[in-house]
Amino acid sequence: MAQQWHCEQWARTVAKQVCLLCLSVCISVGFPLQAKTVTVAAGAWGDMTAANGGGLYFQVLREALGGADIELKFRVANWKRAKQMFYANRADLLLADYRSVGSRQFFPLWHLDMDPPVVLFSLQTFVSAEKLKDKTVGWLLGYEFDQFLPVSVNGVEVSAEQFGFDMLEYGRLDAYISYDNNVPQTLRPKLKRLQLAPAQPLYPVFQNTFAGRQLAAEFDRGMQRLYQSGRLAQIYAEHFQQAGFPALQR
Template sequence: MGVFLFVLSATGLYAEERKNEEIIIVSESWADATEKDGTGLYWDIMRQIYEPLGYNVTNFTTNYSRSVYLVQTQKMDIFLGSYIDEQEDILYPRWHFDAEHVAAAYKPSVIKDWQGQESLQGRTVGWVKGYGYDEYLVRTDFAIQEVKNRRQGLSLVDSERIDMLIDAYSEIEEAFQENNKVDRRDFAVSVLTNLKLYPGFSDSERGKALRDIYDKRFELLLYNGQIATLFEQYEWEFFPFEVTSDK
């Protein structure tokens, strides 16, 4: 009992020391994950990791490329939604917090015989500026055209100025709902691969410390069931972890 009380006291003291220390986490705004109002699965995961230690977590939303820039230049601490080693001058943890289906939106009238990643051969492929999908796909000879946003990308596919738009499956479907200038029935959306999503930390002593805390706390929350509870609360599409009792 004495040891248990000591641990509780030490945890409380540590939290008190961190009470006024702010962590700024930045992300693109994704539905149910990183909403602009501070709600969402990913925001909740990060709060569960840091706030019990006494940190004050502040959320900020902007586009993806600016999110990366703000952490690379150490103006903010963490950005969300990166593939492993995707960005330079960024520290990556051991644990991912989610995974996503990466898909291609295309017109079957243009690509008549879809063959997965082989269908990229000789094509003009678009994705949102700052995303480095070419690092994670089987490299074939295709041209890359970066776009401002997914709505623009779908319009370019629709007008046949590019052959396909690559992005997360859920983001493509959401973009169809936001772009009333294209007809979803003219498109096919096919999964290319699955990629794990990580937080990216500033390449600094502070970033290293926050990364180490993230890995330790995420593993704890994963194996005590709190991460699964959050995924269930948000009715998430799938749970990208294999958790066994004999870890």
């Protein structure tokens, strides 16, 4: 009886394994698995991250992750909203931010671009950032440029760069923090400048999960492949040197 029972158990086990094998074959042949969907939250940065899915950063992501079975979905908003989407776990990837310490985010080895120096603009001279204590200082919504200030200020977030410079010109702000390429031409001769932070790399930010770290590793492999083939230089074109990648070996 014991021998018969063991034989029956063995037969059931074999039958179960055969069924699972057949099922896996049916899935792989008759019902192909869909690509993994990766949601990308990004700030609206003109030619870098266009609302229609165009732009340099999106193209780089497509090609760097092109070797994996991945479908990218782009969500473009203001920077504050993009960050909220990522940290609420409604996006797998955030474009793009400085490398920082934290448990929620994971940074790859390869960066996307170099952010220009962060500059404080004013109509009066501030010999040091310490002199800004309790002054009214503005910056673009979500940019958190007060992280570069050694003193507390009355921070004002604006929805557009032009609004910030207008408020500065008409005396509603003591200073405004931005980048030099955002300064209106007519205002340039009037402004005093104080650099708060040097140029630094911008990274795609991944969720600090097993899946997020895998995706970051896939991005690094893709960027290395694009770099070694010379394709990365083609994608960035005249922007390649400014992006701060190693010089290509000729």
